[in-house]
Amino acid sequence: MGRSANLRRETGETAIEVSINLDGEGFSQIETPVGFLNHMLELFAKHGNFDLEVFARGDVEVDFHHTVEDVGITLGEVINSALSDRKGINRYGFFILPMDETLARVVVDLGGRPFLGFNADFFSPKVGDFDVELVEEFFRAFSNHLKCNLHIDLLKGGNTHHSIEAIFKAFARAMKEAVRITGEDIPSSKGVIET
Numbered sequence: 001m002g003r004s005a006n007l008r009r010e011t012g013e014t015a016i017e018v019s020i021n022l023d024g025e026g027f028s029q030i031e032t033p034v035g036f037l038n039h040m041l042e043l044f045a046k047h048g049n050f051d052l053e054v055f056a057r058g059d060v061e062v063d064f065h066h067t068v069e070d071v072g073i074t075l076g077e078v079i080n081s082a083l084s085d086r087k088g089i090n091r092y093g094f095f096i097l098p099m100d101e102t103l104a105r106v107v108v109d110l111g112g113r114p115f116l117g118f119n120a121d122f123f124s125p126k127v128g129d130f131d132v133e134l135v136e137e138f139f140r141a142f143s144n145h146l147k148c149n150l151h152i153d154l155l156k157g158g159n160t161h162h163s164i165e166a167i168f169k170a171f172a173r174a175m176k177e178a179v180r181i182t183g184e185d186i187p188s189s190k191g192v193i194e195t
Contacts, residue, residue, distance in 0.1 A: 003179075004051075005081035009074045013066040014058040018078045022179050024051025032056035032071060034064050036130035037138075040168045041071075048172035064134060072138040076145030080195055083179065086110060091187040093178030097170035101158035104166035106174040109149040112194035116143040120154035120167065127161050135164055139171075147195060148178075 002023030009016045028045035030038045032054060045052035054075070058067030083089065093108045104120075116139055122132045143150040152171070157163050186193055 003082045005078045007078040014070040016056045016074045018074045019053040021051035027051045029053045033060045043168045044172045047169045048176040068134040069137050069141045072141030073145045076142040080146050086193045088181045090180045090182045093174035095170045095173035099162045099166035102162045102166045103156040104170040105153045106170040107151045108174045108178045110178050112147045114144045114147045115149045116140045117151040122160045124160040
């Protein structure tokens with residue numbers, strides 16, 4: 001079954017359930033009311049080789065903010081649970097990914113210290129009905145709840161859909177490298193990673 005976890009999070013604004021297997025094959029079943037987010041999460045599963053299920057309801061009649069942020073929170077928490085004490089993981093991941101005219105770099109440290117560095121200028125404020133400012137909100141929620149140091153840089157931009165897609169694919173590849181088992185010890189000179 002591999003390193004897997006399941007988590008349900010319910011608030012007055014959203015109801016979210018996420019399951020992940022970090023040692024999967026890239027299978028995904030994503031059902032949220034935010035179509036563009038569904039697409040990005042499918043890419044995350046495929047390019048990270050994670051088996052991922054996400055089921056979400058939210059107050060999208062207000063806007064997509066609560067749903068996108070709460071999916072980020074729950075995804076971070078479920079990966080944190082699947083990693084347990086983080087024993088044996090590579091800890092660090094890095095990837096630069098081109099997509100047509102765009103180029104994205106994502107660097108992650110699963111060392112138990114949350115921080116998001118987000119440097120991306122998008123040419124359009126929306127992709128379809130999706131507000132692109134929510135990309136940063138998603139990753140901030142994810143970083144805070146996985147307790148990871150995450151740096152995202154859009155090195156070259158162009159089509160906004162391409163830019164965000166490149167970021168999510170690079171994120172998947174960086175996470176794939178960071179969660180990879182490379183040893184037996186906790187990868188910290190302290191002997192522990194706060195989770």
